[in-house]
Amino acid sequence: MQRIKPHLLLASKSPRRKQLLNELGFDFDVVLQDVVEDFPEDLPKAQVPEFLAQKKAQAVRGHLEKGKVILASDTIVLMGDTIYHKPKDYEDAVRILSELSGKVHQVITGVCLLSLEKEVVFSDVAKVHFAPISLEEIDFYVKKFQPYDKAGAYAIQEWIGLAKIQKIEGAYNSIVGLPTQKVYDALSNF
Numbered sequence: 027m028q029r030i031k032p033h034l035l036l037a038s039k040s041p042r043r044k045q046l047l048n049e050l051g052f053d054f055d056v057v058l059q060d061v062v063e064d065f066p067e068d069l070p071k072a073q074v075p076e077f078l079a080q081k082k083a084q085a086v087r088g089h090l091e092k093g094k095v096i097l098a099s100d101t102i103v104l105m106g107d108t109i110y111h112k113p114k115d116y117e118d119a120v121r122i123l124s125e126l127s128g129k130v131h132q133v134i135t136g137v138c139l140l141s142l143e144k145e146v147v148f149s150d151v152a153k154v155h156f157a158p159i160s161l162e163e164i165d166f167y168v169k170k171f172q173p174y175d176k177a178g179a180y181a182i183q184e185w186i187g188l189a190k191i192q193k194i195e196g197a198y199n200s201i202v203g204l205p206t207q208k209v210y211d212a213l214s215n216f
């Protein structure tokens with residue numbers, strides 16, 4: 027028997043989120059609206075991804091109709107009390123990776139599911155252990171892979187993930203940008 031799944035409105039331009047949702051077996055349309063990704067200064071940093079996911083979902087709520095569910099998501103890299111967003115330029119990417127080198131950071135992905143009837147917001151945390159990365163290696167990585175659309179200036183799917191991640195504690199896909207198991211679970215009970 028075929029399970030009934032909601033038709034999703036994906037509020038994301040991320041090719042990785044599209045691919046993961048496809049692989050999860052959901053039908054979806056992409057609905058986009060530019061959102062300024064700012065947040066209240068006094069908001070605890072770990073709550074920023076949920077706040078921004080909610081903001082991205084609310085920005086496209088005009089597209090909602092019966093039987094449809096908006097899915098929006100936001101990923102940050104957090105170390106101590108510092109959020110590492112997408113790097114602005116080459117120097118910024120080098121600075122971020124130099125700071126993450128040899129240390130452990132968190133990748134937090136917030137998700138917002140929004141329908142005409144309700145809103146569900148949650149997040150998922152993964153810990154990532156980086157081996158030391160030399161300046162020469164960072165220069166190679168940034169120039170070759172141009173990680174300017176990635177939070178924390180890296181993608182676990184590329185060279186860094188293969189060569190420099192010693193260990194992750196948490197879900198791999200959550201680091202890529204969508205905690206698929208939690209999303210599937212939430213949508214099954216939506």
Ligand SMILES: Cc1cn([C@H]2C[C@H](O)[C@@H](COP(=O)(O)OP(=O)(O)OP(=O)(O)O)O2)c(=O)[nH]c1=O
Pocket residue numbers: 037038039040042043082099100101102103133175176177178180181182183201202203
């Ligand atoms: C840490 C990490 C992040 N990322 C990506 C996931 C997100 O796409 C991006 C973080 O930026 P986001 O602002 O979460 O997402 P986005 O701007 O790419 O897409 P949208 O807001 O339209 O949904 O970094 C990886 O692909 N691999 C990684 O290992």
